[in-house]
Amino acid sequence: GEDVEQSLFLSVREGDSSVINCTYTDSSSTYLYWYKQEPGAGLQLLTYIFSNMDMKQDQRLTVLLNKKDKHLSLRIADTQTGDSAIYFCAENPGGYNKLIFGAGTRLAVHP
Amino acid sequence: DTAVSQTPKYLVTQMGNDKSIKCEQNLGHDTMYWYKQDSKKFLKIMFSYNNKELIINETVPNRFSPKSPDKAHLNLHINSLELGDSAVYFCASSQDYGTSGAYQETQYFGPGTRLLVL
Numbered sequence: 001g002e003d004v005e006q007s008l009f010l011s012v013r014e015g016d017s018s019v020i021n022c023t024y025t026d027s028s029s030t031y032l033y034w035y036k037q038e039p040g041a042g043l044q045l046l047t048y049i050f051s052n053m054d055m056k057q058d059q060r061l062t063v064l065l066n067k068k069d070k071h072l073s074l075r076i077a078d079t080q081t082g083d084s085a086i087y088f089c090a091e092n093p094g095g096y097n098k099l100i101f102g103a104g105t106r107l108a109v110h111p
Numbered sequence: 112d113t114a115v116s117q118t119p120k121y122l123v124t125q126m127g128n129d130k131s132i133k134c135e136q137n138l139g140h141d142t143m144y145w146y147k148q149d150s151k152k153f154l155k156i157m158f159s160y161n162n163k164e165l166i167i168n169e170t171v172p173n174r175f176s177p178k179s180p181d182k183a184h185l186n187l188h189i190n191s192l193e194l195g196d197s198a199v200y201f202c203a204s205s206q207d208y209g210t211s212g213a214y215q216e217t218q219y220f221g222p223g224t225r226l227l228v229l
Contacts, residue, residue: 031216037152042115042201043220086152096167097142097208097216101154 004102006089011108018076020105022089025070029091032065033099034074037086046074046087076107084109114138115221117202123227124192131188132224134202142166143185144203144218145177154201160185161208192228199223 003025012018024032030051035043049056049063049072056063062075076083086104093100115136124130136143144159144167159167160179174190189196202221 033217035220042222043154043203045217045219048217088154092216096159097205097218098156098159098167099146099218104152104154 004089004091004100006087006102006105008103009106009108011110012079014079014081014109014111016079018074018079018083018107018109020074020076020087020089020107022072022074022102023070024072024089024091024100024102026091026093026100027067027070029093031092032063032072033090033092034061034063035088035090035101037088037104039085043088079107079109081109081111083107115202115204115219117200117221117224119224120222121225121227123229125229126192126194128192129188129190130192130226131186132200132202132226133184133186134221135184136202136204136219136221137183138204138206138219140204140206140219141182142205142208143179143182144205145185145187146201146203146220148199148201148223150198158185158187159208166208189226192226194228197226197228199225 006022033048034046060077064073088104089102090099142161145157148154158177162182163179176188179185203218205218
C-alpha cells in the first residue's frame, strides 16, 4: 500500500540540529524527497535521495535512508529561525511519478 | 522568472459556483500535475498530464475537470463548488514522468491557489 508517516511537530533551539523522521511503505520507490513549505507559500524542493543510497549530504542537510526499515530522515545542522516551516517527506512508488506525501512535520525553531 | 505560476493566488466564492484555476510553467517540462492540500496540510495528487495527455486521474469528483491547451499550461475547472472543496491547490511540473531519473522526475511546485468556498 501507499502510506508515508511523519511525526507532526518538532521544536528545537536555534543552533541545535533537527532530525525529522519519515517512514514509507512502498519499497519500489526509486526516489524519496524532502520538500519545505513556509507559511502561506508553496512547496520548495529541498533534496532527494536515490533508493540505492544510504546517505546524501548537501550543505547543512543530511538525508539518511534505511531501505530495509523503509525509514528516511532529514537532519538540519545548525538550525536557524529561517528553517521554521513544514517539512514533507514524499515517496515516488514507480509508475506515473505520483508523489505520495506524508502529513508534514512542523518545525519550530526558538531562540 | 517564475518557474511555475498559478492564478489566482486567492479565490473566495459561493457554493454552487463554477471556477477555474490556471497554471503555467516556463521550464520546458512535459508533465504537469494538480495536488490538493486540505486544512490539515495533507497533500494528495489529483491529476497529471504529459504533453497534453491525461496520465493520472485519481479518485476525484467529476466536478473537477483539468484541461491542458498545451504542455506549458494545465488549468483546473471546478463545477458546482462545495464547502469541502475549500483547500489550497498546487500545480507542479516535471521534465518527464516515471521514466529515467531524478532530473526527469523531480517535481517543482507553484505557489498555490487558496480556494475558500462559502
